[in-house]
Amino acid sequence: MSVTAAQGFEAAGVAVGLKSTGAKDVAVVVNRGPRKVGAAVFTSNRAKANPIIWSEQAIADGVVEAVVLNSGGANCFTGSFGFQTTHQTAEKAAGLLGVSAGDVIVCSTGLIGSGDEVFRGKVLDGVEQGVAALSAAGGEDASLAIMTTDSRPKLAVVSRDGWTVGGMAKGAGMLAPGLATMLVVVTTDAEIEPAEADAALRRATRLTFDRLDSDGCMSTNDQVTLLASGASGLRPGLDDFALALTEVCQDLAQQLQADAEGASHDIVIQVVGAASEDDAVTVGRSVARNNLFKAAIFGNDPNWGRVLAAIGTTRAAFDPYDVDVSFNGVRVCTAGGPDRPREEVDLTPRRTEILIDLRVGAATATILTNDLTHDYVHENSAYSS
Known part of the structure; x- marks a missing residue:
C-alpha cells in the first residue's frame, strides 16, 4: 500500500x-x-x-x-x-x-x-x-x-x-x-x-x-x-x-x-580506502558520469583504464599508481597496473559491481548508476514527440 x-x-x-x-x-x-x-x-x-x-x-x-x-x-x-x-x-x-x-x-x-x-x-x-x-x-x-x-x-x-x-x-x-x-x-x-x-x-x-x-x-x-x-x-x-x-x-x-531508461546494467560503484567520505563520493560519481566507462559496461567490456582515467580528473586524495579496481569480484587492476585477465570478468548479469580501493584511508561510499545504451539515446531523442 x-x-x-x-x-x-x-x-x-x-x-x-x-x-x-x-x-x-x-x-x-x-x-x-x-x-x-x-x-x-x-x-x-x-x-x-x-x-x-x-x-x-x-x-x-x-x-x-x-x-x-x-x-x-x-x-x-x-x-x-x-x-x-x-x-x-x-x-x-x-x-x-x-x-x-x-x-x-x-x-x-x-x-x-x-x-x-x-x-x-x-x-x-x-x-x-x-x-x-x-x-x-x-x-x-x-x-x-x-x-x-x-x-x-x-x-x-x-x-x-x-x-x-x-x-x-x-x-x-x-x-x-x-x-x-x-x-x-x-x-x-x-x-x-x-x-x-x-x-x-x-x-x-x-x-x-x-x-x-x-x-x-x-x-x-x-x-x-x-x-x-x-x-x-x-x-x-x-x-x-x-x-x-x-x-x-x-x-x-x-x-x-x-527502471532507468534503456539501461541494461545496474552498476554499483563502491569506493573504499578513501581519505574522506566526500572523496569517496567524488571518485564514485566521476566514474558514474563517465560516458566512456558506461558505454564499455554496455558492451560487457571490463575496461579498468576508463575507471582510472575518470577518477584522475578529481581532486580526491590518492595516488593513481596505487589504486586497485575490481569488476564483479575480479581484481583487474592493482597498484595502477594490470592484475587478473579481463577474460575472467563476466559482465553479462544485469547487476554490475565495481570496487575501487584508493588505499589512503578508511572512508567509503557507494554510488548507483547505469550503463549508456542505444535504447537510452533513442528514448530521449523522441521524448517530446
Whole structure:
C-alpha cells in the first residue's frame, strides 16, 4: 500500500486525460493526523518548476496536510500562468479538504514547457476527483498516477514495533543528485517533530537518492516529501527512525536505478580506502558520469583504464599508481597496473559491481548508476514527440 501503509493516511490516483494513454495522472495523498508534520528536500537546480517554488514556501512551517501530484506536464517555464496554476491546485485541494492552501504541497512531472488552460483545467478536475476517491487502500493507485516513462510503480514499506514508514517514487530518467532526485512521497505514523523529520529526511536522502546518478541529468521538478501523522502513538528513537526511513529511501532508490531508461546494467560503484567520505563520493560519481566507462559496461567490456582515467580528473586524495579496481569480484587492476585477465570478468548479469580501493584511508561510499545504451539515446531523442 506504500504511502497508505502507515496509519493516518489516505490516497487516490485518477485519470483526467493529462496522459495520452488514458492512464492515471493525478494523485492525492492526505495526512489525517492527529499530527500534520511535514519535511521536504528539493532539487538544487536553479531552474525550478512552479511546484518547487510553491512547495519550498509551503514547507517552511513544517506542517503539511496533503500532497497533490500530477504527471503529464512539468509546469516548468510556463510563466506567471504556471505559478497561478500551482496556486490554484493547492487552493482547490485545500477547499475540498477544509485546510489551508499553505499546507498543501504540489508536485508535477512531465515535459518541461507544457502547461496551458487545458492542462490547468484537467489538473483541477483531477484534484476534485482525487479527493472524492481518497481511501486507506489508495496508495497503489497514487503510485501509478505519478509515473511518466517509468515501466512500473515504485513502492516500499518498513515496519517496526508498532510504527511504519511507507513510500512511493517515480523516476526513470534525469536521475542525478541535487538533495533529492525524482518525485517521492514517504509517510510514517511515528510521532516526530518537524525539526526531527527534516534532519532524518536529509540524512536519508544524502545516503540514498543523492547517490543515485543514473545519467548525470538533474531535473527541474525533483522533490522528496516526508509526512508524519503520529497515528501510531509511538515515538521511536531518532536513530531508529532515521534508519527505517533510510531503508525505505534506499529501497526506492534501487528501484529507480533498476527502471532507468534503456539501461541494461545496474552498476554499483563502491569506493573504499578513501581519505574522506566526500572523496569517496567524488571518485564514485566521476566514474558514474563517465560516458566512456558506461558505454564499455554496455558492451560487457571490463575496461579498468576508463575507471582510472575518470577518477584522475578529481581532486580526491590518492595516488593513481596505487589504486586497485575490481569488476564483479575480479581484481583487474592493482597498484595502477594490470592484475587478473579481463577474460575472467563476466559482465553479462544485469547487476554490475565495481570496487575501487584508493588505499589512503578508511572512508567509503557507494554510488548507483547505469550503463549508456542505444535504447537510452533513442528514448530521449523522441521524448517530446
